Amino acid sequence: MTFDKVYQYNFPTTIRFGAGAIKELPAYLKANGLARPLIVTDPTVAALPFFKAIVADLEANSFSVEVFSDIHKNPVKSDVYKGTEVWDQTSRDSVIGIGGGAGLDVARAIVLRVNHREDLFKYDDLIGGDVYVTNDVPHFITVPTTSGTGSEVGRSAIISDDETHQKKILFSPKLMAKIVFADPVLTMDLxxxxxxxxxxxxxxxxxxxxxxxxxxxxxxxxxxxxxxxxxxxxxxxxxxxxxxxxxxxxxxxxxxxxxxxxxxxxxxxxxxxxxxxxxxxxxxxxxxxxxxxxxxxxxxxxxxxxxxxxxxxxxxxxxxxxxxxxxxxxxxxxxxxxxxxxxxxxxxxxxxxxxxxxxxxxxxxxxxxxxxxxxxxxxxxx
Structure with a gap:
């Protein structure tokens, strides 16, 4: 295996892996009829040059981009609710999670909440809440920027209660990304x-x-x-x-x-x-x-x-x-x-x-x- 080309894996998520994979994102959105992505990330990633370059590349290709990054280092329910409000107010058609575990967990939880509006923790897998995940979810894309959680290929999000700090698991196969752009170049400057x-x-x-x-x-x-x-x-x-x-x-x-x-x-x-x-x-x-x-x-x-x-x-x-x-x-x-x-x-x-x-x-x-x-x-x- 060489490290300077892009490979494709399916397990079962489609993974585009290799240096330069992120450059394929605009063409993928166009091919799937998507024009108004909500990008979810954390405040640290949002300030980094590579993130700004991704947004600029999308905007240069005529995409309407909205960024939501107002999240905690260890995500809580209120982060998800705020992100869903941005989705509602700006008429998005897809969600792109960019970052490490925090950004990707909040992105995935927003994907769930868009069409599942009861209390978020009703869907907690630990109490059998996955059976309530029955509606369609938005088109979801993940872009990892750290080599840790592996959330980009996951089907669950860990979100804490704002008050008790207890962690809840939101789980469903519906929450798997449609595609992962795993570009190791994005992790080089960590x-x-x-x-x-x-x-x-x-x-x-x-x-x-x-x-x-x-x-x-x-x-x-x-x-x-x-x-x-x-x-x-x-x-x-x-x-x-x-x-x-x-x-x-x-x-x-x-x-x-x-x-x-x-x-x-x-x-x-x-x-x-x-x-x-x-x-x-x-x-x-x-x-x-x-x-x-x-x-x-x-x-x-x-x-x-x-x-x-x-x-x-x-x-x-x-x-x-x-x-x-x-x-x-x-x-x-x-x-x-x-x-x-x-x-x-x-x-x-x-x-x-x-x-x-x-x-x-x-x-x-x-x-x-x-x-x-x-x-x-x-x-x-x-």
Whole structure:
């Protein structure tokens, strides 16, 4: 595989992948009779030169473009409602999500809300709300700008309650993008700390999906290959940033999101409360917690850890070697080893443990996780 041409994958979403893929966006809109896209992104991406160039290119091709970027780092329901108001007031015909997980989650939730106007959280998958997603949705296009969440190939959005901070999952196959323009060039200028945090998010997705208890051999194979690509590329992408490493990270990110339809686990349940309570970057929260969560899972699942160690090409093929690798990788990426270094205090622990135990991810962990387990994991990582 070379890294300077565009490839097409269908899994099942159509993915246009490679350097320069974003240049195909105007022609795609024209071919599909779309003229008035609502672009949804976050405030940081909206200010970047490549984003302004995308908008300028669309406007130069006579498209009427509306940009909505008034969203939180960890999206909340009110973000979605505000974006839907922009849709209503400006008569749009499609939604283009551009960005990382936050921008793409809000874009997908707006896609849902356009023709589903009951309370947004009625559609929460955790209470069976997906059965109410029955109407058509607008034409939806995604453009990833980070290599972390893989939201561009997903079919769900994670949105928090403004008051309680509890995360809800809006889910339906209808919410998958019609097409993804995955252009690694758009990730080239990410600063090292964001590259590292989002890359560790992708690694967490692949590792947790591989360990998740639901049987799904297809996802297991994808997850292992995703782990292998990240092992190869994450340090270069963070510290030197060449097209090959950026391409591998972007592909591995999408692979993680495809694999975690199988489920996630304890690490995500440790990380989610840090984002909702303390506004910690999701990737950073996963990065700090992953060695501790993986260590918790070793006993009883030694064979799975041996397979991950083999994929990582570690000298010793064991769970302990995987945990050691994760700590060492965090050091190489300048990611802290302790929660206290990212703003967590001992007074937060009980609330974090309550939120983690209520989280949706850990029921798919390979072994049960109690509230006391979460408390002890937070204390160990503090």
């Amino acid at each position: 600063p090292p700390h964001i590259t590292a945090a989002t890359g560790m998010d992708a690694l967490t997705h692949n590792m947790e999906a591989f360990l998740a208890k639901n049987p799904h051999p297809l996802c297991d194979g994808i997850a292992l290959e995703g782990i292998y690509l990240i092992k190869d590329a994450i340090e270069n992408a963070t510290h030197r940033s060449d097209l090959e490493s950026r391409s591998k990270m972007l592909m591995a990110s999408m692979m993680g999101a495809i694999a975690f339809q199988k489920g996630l686990g304890v690490v995500h349940s440790l990380a989610h409360p840090l984002s909702s309570l303390l506004d910690t970057h999701h990737g950073l929260a996963n990065a700090v917690n992953i060695p501790y969560g993986m260590e918790f899972n070793i006993a009883g699942f030694e064979d799975k850890f041996r397979r991950m160690a083999k994929t990582l090409e570690l000298k010793e093929e064991s769970g302990e070697a995987v945990v050691k690798y994760l700590f060492e990788l965090n050091t190489k990426l300048n990611i802290p080893h302790r929660l206290s270094e990212i703003g967590v205090q001992s007074t937060h622990i009980d609330t974090l443990a309550d939120l983690a135990f209520a989280d949706f991810a850990h029921p798919n962990n390979p072994k049960p996780v109690s509230r006391e387990d979460f408390k002890q994991l937070y204390l160990k990582a503090l």
